[in-house]
Amino acid sequence: MLLTKTLSSSTFKQALIAIGTFGVIASAILIYVYVSTNSYVRNRTDRAIATEYMSLHNIYDRAGRDGVIASIRERMTDKSFADNLYLLTDPSLSMLAGNLRDWPAAAAAATTGWTEFRAIDSLPEAATVPLVRATTGILPNGDRLLVGRDISDIDGFTAQIKTAMILIIALIFVVAGVVSILVTRRTVGRIEQINATSRAIMQSGLDKRIPLRGSNDEWDRVAENLNSMLDRIEALMGEVKQVSDNVAHDLRTPLTRMRGRLEKALHNSRIADHDQALISDTITDLDAVLRIFTSITRIAHIETNARKGAFRTVNLAEIAGEVVELYDAAAEQNGTSLVLAGDCEVVVTGDRDLLFDAVANLVDNAIKHGRVGGHVVVKVENLEGGAVTSITDDGPGIPADQHQRVFKRFYRLEQSRYAPGNGLGLSLVAAVANLHGARIEMLDNAPGLKFKLWFSPPPLPV
Numbered sequence: 084m085l086l087t088k089t090l091s092s093s094t095f096k097q098a099l100i101a102i103g104t105f106g107v108i109a110s111a112i113l114i115y116v117y118v119s120t121n122s123y124v125r126n127r128t129d130r131a132i133a134t135e136y137m138s139l140h141n142i143y144d145r146a147g148r149d150g151v152i153a154s155i156r157e158r159m160t161d162k163s164f165a166d167n168l169y170l171l172t173d174p175s176l177s178m179l180a181g182n183l184r185d186w187p188a189a190a191a192a193a194t195t196g197w198t199e200f201r202a203i204d205s206l207p208e209a210a211t212v213p214l215v216r217a218t219t220g221i222l223p224n225g226d227r228l229l230v231g232r233d234i235s236d237i238d239g240f241t242a243q244i245k246t247a248m249i250l251i252i253a254l255i256f257v258v259a260g261v262v263s264i265l266v267t268r269r270t271v272g273r274i275e276q277i278n279a280t281s282r283a284i285m286q287s288g289l290d291k292r293i294p295l296r297g298s299n300d301e302w303d304r305v306a307e308n309l310n311s312m313l314d315r316i317e318a319l320m321g322e323v324k325q326v327s328d329n330v331a332h333d334l335r336t337p338l339t340r341m342r343g344r345l346e347k348a349l350h351n352s353r354i355a356d357h358d359q360a361l362i363s364d365t366i367t368d369l370d371a372v373l374r375i376f377t378s379i380t381r382i383a384h385i386e387t388n389a390r391k392g393a394f395r396t397v398n399l400a401e402i403a404g405e406v407v408e409l410y411d412a413a414a415e416q417n418g419t420s421l422v423l424a425g426d427c428e429v430v431v432t433g434d435r436d437l438l439f440d441a442v443a444n445l446v447d448n449a450i451k452h453g454r455v456g457g458h459v460v461v462k463v464e465n466l467e468g469g470a471v472t473s474i475t476d477d478g479p480g481i482p483a484d485q486h487q488r489v490f491k492r493f494y495r496l497e498q499s500r501y502a503p504g505n506g507l508g509l510s511l512v513a514a515v516a517n518l519h520g521a522r523i524e525m526l527d528n529a530p531g532l533k534f535k536l537w538f539s540p541p542p543l544p545v
Contacts, residue, residue: 098263098266101263102256102259102260102263105255105259106252106255106256109251109252110252113251113252114248116244116248117241117244117245117248120241120244121241124237124240124241125216125234125237128216128232128234128237129197129216129218131232132216132218132230132231132232133218135167136218136220136228136230139151139154139155139169139228139230140220140222142154143222143223143228148171148179148222148224148226151171151180151222151226151228152171152179152180155169155180156180159181159182166232166233167230167231168181168182168202168215168217168229168231168232168233169182169229169230169231170182170183170186170228171226171227171228171229172186172226172227173225173226173227174225174226174227179226181229183202183229183231186227186229187200187215187217187229188200190217190219190229195219195220195221196218196219197216197218198216198217198218198219199214199215199217199234200214200215201213201214201215202215213233213235214233214235214238215232215233215234216231216232216234217229217230217231218230218231270302273302273306276293276294276306277306277309280292280293284313289313289316289317290317291313292310292313293306294306295307337369341365341369345361347361393434393436394432394433394434395432395433395435396430396431396432397430397431397432397433397435398428398429398430399430399431399438399463399470399472399538400425400426400428400429402435402438402439402442403442403461403463403472404423405439406439406442406443406446407421407422407423407461409443410443410446410450413447413450414450414459417450417455417456418455418456418457419450419453419454419455419456419457419458419459420458420459421450421459421461422458422459422460422461423461423462423463424461424462424463425462425463425464426463426464426465429463429464429465429470429472431470431519431538432519433518433519434515434518434519437515437518438515438519440511440515441511441512441515441516441536442461442472442474444508444509444511444512445474445534446459446461446474447508448508449474449475449476449478449532449534450476452476452478452479453476453477453478454476454477454478454530454531457476457478458477459476460473460474461473461474462474462475469538469539470537470538471535471536471537471538472535472536473533473534473535473536474533474534475528475531475532475534476528476531476532477528477530478530478531478532479530479531480527480528480530480531480532481525481532483527489509516536519538520538520539521536521537521539522536522537523535523536523537524536524537
């Protein structure tokens with residue numbers, strides 16, 4: 084099964100294309116080496132034969148036929164000319180001198196030029212039939228002269244090169260084919276693991292993960308990323324379920340109250356004052372439901388980064404001052420001291436309305452969840468090259484293990500969910516911070532909580 088998928092995979096097909104391309108290039112190089120080597124060796128032999136022929140021709144010019152015969156006989160006894168072959172004949176091809184008995188049939192038709200032949204009849208006493216490379220010519224008196232050399236060793240050498248070349252090319256294709264199958268099989272195997280995990284996830288749920296081999300290669304990194312993605316998806320699905328449960332819980336109470344009032348009004352006689360109070364209470368509950376949906380819609384809109392078109396250079400200190408002025412009455416009613424501190428001008432780039440809402444949510448939380456009669460300090464300052472907004476209270480604070488959870492939608496530290504609020508305030512703050520590239524920091528104020536928003540400095544004007 085795996086072998087079939089391996090052979091039909093695109094990776095294997097691409098490997099075959101690469102093998103074919105490499106094989107053609109390697110073959111061309113080896114053929115060039117073979118042709119060059121063979122040509123070099125033969126040219127060197129031809130130069131030696133031509134030099135010897137010209138030497139005998141010069142001897143003829145000086146001493147005539149007898150001088151050539153004497154020179155041939157002398158060379159036949161010299162070991163340094165052992166590989167040379169000579170034949171001098173008269174115009175009728177009768178032998179005059181040489182170590183070839185007959186004029187070779189291969190050279191009978193051509194009176195001059197180069198020739199190659201097997202000396203079957205010329206050297207019958209030889210253990211093996213030599214391959215002879217020779218040049219022939221006609222002397223001025225009509226005699227015919229052949230000077231050659233036994234090139235059996237050279238022919239054997241070039242034959243060995245040719246055989247080695249063929250074997251190397253075949254070996255390259257075989258090894259490349261085997262390696263490509265093994266590599267493709269490994270690749271297909273890892274892909275099949277991912278596919279198997281995907282099928283298991285579709286059938287049973289998000290608890291499956293792609294196994295790692297510990298090789299720390301690119302496939303392990305892909306598996307790690309996919310597993311991280313699955314962890315994130317599983318976490319998001321869990322958050323969606325929690326949000327759904329919380330929405331159902333938060334909507335059920337006001338909707339139940341509204342239905343009870345309307346049902347009671349349906350069975351009772353009409354009383355103007357009573358009906359007016361019922362309508363007022365129902366509108367209040369409906370407003371609470373609408374606020375929940377408005378908050379959800381606004382957070383989703385912020386998270387799409389659609390509001391970046393409204394970014395301008397704004398003074399964060401001025402925004403914080405407006406928030407403090409807005410919540411001053413609520414703080415005074417709660418006996419809380421609300422103070423603005425820090426620099427007078429802290430410039431950031433962002434959406435003014437969203438920044439106002441984020442700071443307002445933090446101040447509102449500090450007043451509601453802080454100590455009665457306590458202190459809330461809103462401080463805006465230029466620090467470490469950027470802008471920092473901090474809201475500090477002296478209430479019970481938030482446990483360290485809950486710091487990340489409080490940003491989830493509808494999450495509340497008070498699990499009974501009967502306290503006022505919908506658990507969306509800090510979710511909106513997190514969305515605004517993410518939109519503005521701000522970093523959130525939550526610190527223990529001992530007692531209380533210090534909430535910081537760190538903004539990057541605005542870009543320099545071009």
